[in-house]
Amino acid sequence: MKLAGHDAMARQADERTATYRVKLPRRVVERPLLQVARRVVMALAVLVLTALLVWVDRGGYNDNSDGSVDLLDAFYYATVTLSTTGYGDITPVSDGARLTNIFVITPLRVLFLIILVGTTLEVLTERTREEWRLNRWRSTLRDHVVVVGFGTKGRSAVETVRTTGLKPEQIVVVDPSAKVIDAANALGYAGVLGDATRSDVLLRAEVQKARKIIIATQRDDTAVLVTLTARQLNRGAKIVACVREEENAPLLRQSGADAVITSASAAGRLLGLSVLSPHAGMVMEDLIQQGSGLDLVERPVIKAEVGLKPKETDDLVVSVVRGHRVLGYDDSAVGVLQLTDRLITIVRVTPTRRVAPDAKPLPQD
Structure with a gap:
């Protein structure tokens, strides 16, 4: 039994140290x-x-x-x-x-x-073409979004981010599963196959040039290690991470995450709200599904709104972001809106009204 366990650990170690590679989306080729x-x-x-x-x-x-x-x-x-x-x-x-x-x-x-x-010539040509595409991709990639973990949480996060108009070329998925990377390629996203806790794998994803990093791993300890590594490589990127247990959230913040979503607690609160008030639960479910119905977004204050109170704007203002503080719409410290403020608003998305490119969908669980 000990020997079998040792072999299993050895296989896992080999998988973690397996050769990583970057896979870009491909056009459909002839059979x-x-x-x-x-x-x-x-x-x-x-x-x-x-x-x-x-x-x-x-x-x-x-x-x-x-x-x-x-x-x-x-x-x-x-x-x-x-x-x-x-x-x-x-x-x-x-x-x-x-x-x-x-x-x-x-x-x-x-x-x-x-x-x-x-056949041989085509293989050589394909390798040369793929190397050229990879070098060109690396040289042009800037201010992109790196998604570590492309399971249910990672996919939902990407779908939400895409509602702001982000192109598929600006999204890079990192995952240790080849099938997951193939699925990401099918959606038009570049993929890096490998263990994201290793700095060389994140460097393949050009994490040092990324603007946002989404960490949606299956394990909390993995999320902590990825956050530490990503923050070491990129001091200025916004890192949003997801954990299962609420007790691990402070550790992630200390590791460098700007925002931490506790999936288990958030799901539990939504369940409790739906029990107490099914209609309120439906509204919350609508708010966290970006791109249809009601959306919760963060946007800058426009010039026409400067000097107004939050209640006097056309949108339903929930909070005002001033500097590093988030103030409620009825907070006396808000006073009137300033040009440097940002508003967290609830808007209705219709075919004639989409989320503005400079608006930010708020992180969801």
Whole structure:
């Protein structure tokens, strides 16, 4: 039993230290069988063209067996010539036939060989193209969002962030599961396969250039380690992390997280609210689902609102963010709105009204 446990621990260690890689979204490519069929057709077309050229100029060729070249001999000569076998039993004897071999059949032979080794060439070309795409992606990626963990919480967080107009190219998913990374690629997101607690994996995700980092791992201890590593690599990014147990939230804040969402407690509070008031629970559920119905967003104060009280604005203001303080809409310290304030408002999203690009959806559980 001890030996089996040791082997299991060793396998887990190997998985953690497995080679990581970056996977970018791909365009839909032709299926392998169709690619092979297409190459076979091209090879046959080159063979037929060569045979026809030989047969048309059959008077310029000599067959050692009977001295004449018919259609079958033309195909035979084309086959052994294009495959570079060259038995020498059929040879070009006229100047025209020899010139045709030099300027036409020789290029066709090269083309035929390229088609035969097309798979190898395609692999090499694909590797070169993928390396070029990866280098270009790294050089152009700035102010993006890194999502560590792409389970239910991670996907929901990305969907919420996307409501502000963020493009898929600005999202990078980090996860140790190859299937999860493939799912992220299918949605148009770049993916980094590896353990996010390692700094080299986060560097592959260009976390040092990221503007926001979302940590939605399955384990709280993993979230702490990822937060510590990410904060060490990027001092200015906004880090939002999710934990299961509320007692671990202070540890995450000490590790460098700007905001911590406790999923178990938040879900429990929503359950309790739904029991006490099902309608209030429905409203809260609507608020945390961005992009439809009522949305809870943070936006800057516009010039027309400067000098007004929160109740006098067109939107339903819940809180006012002034500096590093969050004040209630009825807090006497608010007074009137200032240009540097930000408002947390409840807005109704309709086909004619979307969340403004500079508005921020509030972090949800």
